[in-house]
Amino acid sequence: MPLNASFEDLLPRLASAVVMVLVGVVAIWYGGYLFLFLLAAVVGAMVWELARMVAPEDKTGAVVVAGAAAAALASCAVLPLGFALPLLILPAMIGVGRFESSRRVFALYTAFIGVAGLGLWVLRQDFGMVWMLWLVLLVVVTDVAGYFAGRIIGGPKFWPRVSPKKTWSGTVAGWIGAGLVGWGFMTQTIAGAELIGISIALAMASQLGDVTESALKRRAGVKDSSALIPGHGGLLDRFDGMLGASVLLLLVEQIIDFPPLPL
Template sequence: MTKSGSFEDLATRLGSGLAMLVVGLGGVWLGGYPFLALIAVIVALMVWELARMCAPEDAQGALMLAAIAGGAVAASCVIPIGFALPLLLMPGMIGLGRFDQQRRVFAVYSALIGVAGLGLWVLREDFGFVWMLWLALVVVATDVFGYFAGRVIGGPKFWPKVSPKKTWSGTVAGWIAAAIVGWIFMANTVAGSELIGISIALSMASQMGDVSESAVKRRAGVKDSSSLIPGHGGLLDRFDGMLGASVLLLLVEQIIDFPPLPL
């Protein structure tokens, strides 16, 4: 592909990306039940996409599993989170018994989707708008800078058998972008310099989530998880990085004080 051709989908991607940005920022800003409802819908649609990739012949099952996943996230506002966790794992358990192929892939990935959705809800409720915005900007900066650096600079591929468009230049550019986001928030909040390292780690987790979703699509023999978002494919194609980053952040919050204080 020529460099001019590599940007042929840019207008569509930017338009869809702007629409998602407006909806996402609106939900994050409002917080509370509106944000939880947004997460529940996104989780439900991602589980639906995953089920359609793993078992394309079972359309009815995909809808059922999506409803359970979205309902489990929504239920976390009315029941203790400890009781919501079994509900989050229920779609994976049902998939193990229902699907003939890729049942293990569905079980693991659907569990990650549910836990990541719950993690975003907890982050917004416990730490507020600023830190939810920080996480989103780390993931977005990783993706955007990686996209442009990979196409402008090019160079060796990161994992060509799974994601042939990913390059090491784009990967490193994502880390640098995340570090800049971390530095900006460190300079304007009470957080210490460890925030930069955490931002880079979340950038890496975001990229791992991206590559993992590419591996799932390759096993399923599809290019995109769905066609819900013009220029981006499906919600899994767009939020795969957020899945990895939010799950890692849940672990980080248990290991160190967050936000990290100055050393």
């Protein structure tokens, strides 16, 4: 394949990425309710995309579960997290009771989206803007490094049946990029060298989130989760990696003092 053809989608991807970065940076910078309500809207949109994939015939149901997911995360503004948790699982229960197919897939992935959204809210509230930016940057660098390395270097495919464009060269490049992000933040904060390992682990979780969403699309017989973002498809296509990284970070915070101090 000619090199130019490999990058034919680069311009719309870059334009959309710039807009998303600007909106995201403003929300992360201000934090508080602005960040929470933007996050709730994104979570709701991702659940809507998922519902449209697993039950395309039930358009009303997709709106119902999306609204429930957005409202559940937004409830963190007024409810303690312990009371918000059952609300985050409720959209999955609604889908199980309503949809005729792929109930288990919808339930598990919807709960996954809700918990990931909660993890991002907790990260911004408890650890501040710097560590929220660290997570966003390492996921973006993992994706960008994988994109360019995969198209320039090529080589063996990572999981060709599900995601034919992903290569092992791009996968490893993503780990290296995330490790460099961790090293950069380690030098500029109080964090110790364990941050590099955590960053690489989160990059792996991000990549697993990516291929899991690819498997869902393959099962649903669609190329993109939606057409909401030019050059990227849907919000699930863009934030699938962030979902995996966010959920793993929630676990990391319970196992390792975060941010990790020097040994």
